[in-house]
Each structure stands twice: as structure tokens, then as C-alpha cells.
Amino acid sequence: MRRFFYNQPNSLQVGSTVPLTEEIFHHWCKVLRASMGEQALFFDGQGGEYTVTLTDITKKQALVTINDFNSINRALPFTVNIALVMSRGERMDYAIQKATELGVSSIQLLTSQHGEVRLKADQAAKKLAHWQQVAVSACEQCGLNIVPTLLAPKAFSDWIDEPAGVPTSSNVTKLILAVPPDDSGVVTSCNQIEGSDIEHSDIEHNDIEPIAPYTPYPNPLPHITNQFRQCSLAQFWLLIGAEGGFSEQEITQAIERDFMPWQIGERVLRTETAPVVALSSLLTLHQTLTLAQE
Numbered sequence: 347m348r349r350f351f352y353n354q355p356n357s358l359q360v361g362s363t364v365p366l367t368e369e370i371f372h373h374w375c376k377v378l379r380a381s382m383g384e385q386a387l388f389f390d391g392q393g394g395e396y397t398v399t400l401t402d403i404t405k406k407q408a409l410v411t412i413n414d415f416n417s418i419n420r421a422l423p424f425t426v427n428i429a430l431v432m433s434r435g436e437r438m439d440y441a442i443q444k445a446t447e448l449g450v451s452s453i454q455l456l457t458s459q460h461g462e463v464r465l466k467a468d469q470a471a472k473k474l475a476h477w478q479q480v481a482v483s484a485c486e487q488c489g490l491n492i493v494p495t496l497l498a499p500k501a502f503s504d505w506i507d508e509p510a511g512v513p514t515s516s517n518v519t520k521l522i523l524a525v526p527p528d529d530s531g532v533v534t535s536c537n538q539i540e541g542s543d544i545e546h547s548d549i550e551h552n553d554i555e556p557i558a559p560y561t562p563y564p565n566p567l568p569h570i571t572n573q574f575r576q577c578s579l580a581q582f583w584l585l586i587g588a589e590g591g592f593s594e595q596e597i598t599q600a601i602e603r604d605f606m607p608w609q610i611g612e613r614v615l616r617t618e619t620a621p622v623v624a625l626s627s628l629l630t631l632h633q634t635l636t637l638a639q640e
Contacts, residue, residue, distance in 0.1 A: 422449035446484035460590030563607040
């Protein structure tokens, strides 16, 4: 059954008859050539969905009758908000589309030191409307009934310092997707002995610690796991940078405000890929823990 977003909150009531919006009329009746008696699902972004029947069609408008209501939302069993540095062109559309399909609750748009997008006021309004429509279309496709909120662009430094922008509740886990500032790849242990300083016969094999991967940030997965186990509705903020990543200054600012660096694997992810991988990782971890507890 086809799904449409009815952009008139609180207008849908079971038993009532309502006109189609211009967008739905054009797509359903003109493009798809819907016929009398055809049914569809409407949602208004407030939660739940309505089964409707097309009862009247003219050249310029059509009417539907609201048959019943289903309170299902198909939302994640936890809350995820993303602060995302804007990127150019279709990459941003893709990031918003896939984040919506994976169940994000809101997306705060950001600019940053390494970000390549700077929008003037009139451009920001148009882009915000376009990206909100991308989220709506993603909800129509994937079955979500609550449309994520897209928040107007802010500079990273303004957002990270704004009390309302950075949650402080102990139930909120704040993660910044960041790679280590030193990409040398290895770190030498303080107990490691240089081979040129001694003869091989003077030491036992166990006296030398092997070279280990360079991991300057603690792994946040134990904390994420505890949040899933201890909170009935865990909440997350994901801070995701542009193609060039965050500057060291921005990473430091985020860490000072209790964001935990999260490097997912050893590869550098693209801006449009990072939300998909992060959200999928959280969902997989939650499902694994849920199955283990059954």
C-alpha cells in the first residue's frame, strides 16, 4: 500500500473526509493515476498512520475518507540525534536520507573549520526546506511515521558552547566520530627495548612487549553497552564532521564537553557513510544485547 506524508498536523481524524494536499494529489492521482476506492496510508509526522480510501476525484482535487488509525511508529528502541557538518551536493542528501531510514530523531546542521559549505541566510532556508523534504521522502519509503527534525545550520563553536545544544543528562551518551590526531599507526611501549642497545642473548622473549596499534582514545563501546543495559530508553548524540574531519581544537572542545571519541574501525569514513555505519553499529549492538538477555 502506498504511503504519503500529509503535511497538515492534527487534520486527520477517523471517520472524517479530507482533501488531498496539492503534492499528494499530483503524485497519487495525476502521476500514478489512482482510481476511486483505492487505499493508501497517510501519516502526519506526529506518530501513527491512517488508512484512507479515495472517495472523490475531480480535475483539480480529490477527497479521501479516513478509515482507521494504527499507532505504530517503527522507531528505534533508543533515541539518536546527529550533529552533522554540511557537505556539498548529493552527499548531504544521501546522509540525511539514510540517517532517516535508520531512525534518527533529529539532525543539527553544522559548519566547521574543515567544512566546505557556508550558506547565506536565504540559501540556508532553501537548503533546509530541501533537506527536510528528503527526510519526508525517506519516511514515506521506509515506514517511519515520525519525521526527524532538521535544525538550522550553526557554527560548531557556537553549538558546542550553547547549553541548549549540548545535552547534559547522565542518560545521554555523546560520541564524536574522530580519528586519532597522530596517524603514525604504532606506538612504542615504554617497556620496549631497542635491539641496538643490547645483545639478543641477554633477554628473554617475554621481556619485550610487542608493538601495539596506536589508540589514544578509550573505546566507548563498554559505556554504550552499559547505557543499553541500564536505561529503558538510551539516548545518543553523534557528532560527525566533514570530509576533512574535525580540527584538533574542535575535537578538544567536544571532549571537554563530555563527547567520547569513537573511531569505527581503522578506516576514514566519508561524511555520507559515517551516519550509516554509526547508526547500524548502535542498532546491531542493541539487538545483540537484547537477544542475549532473552
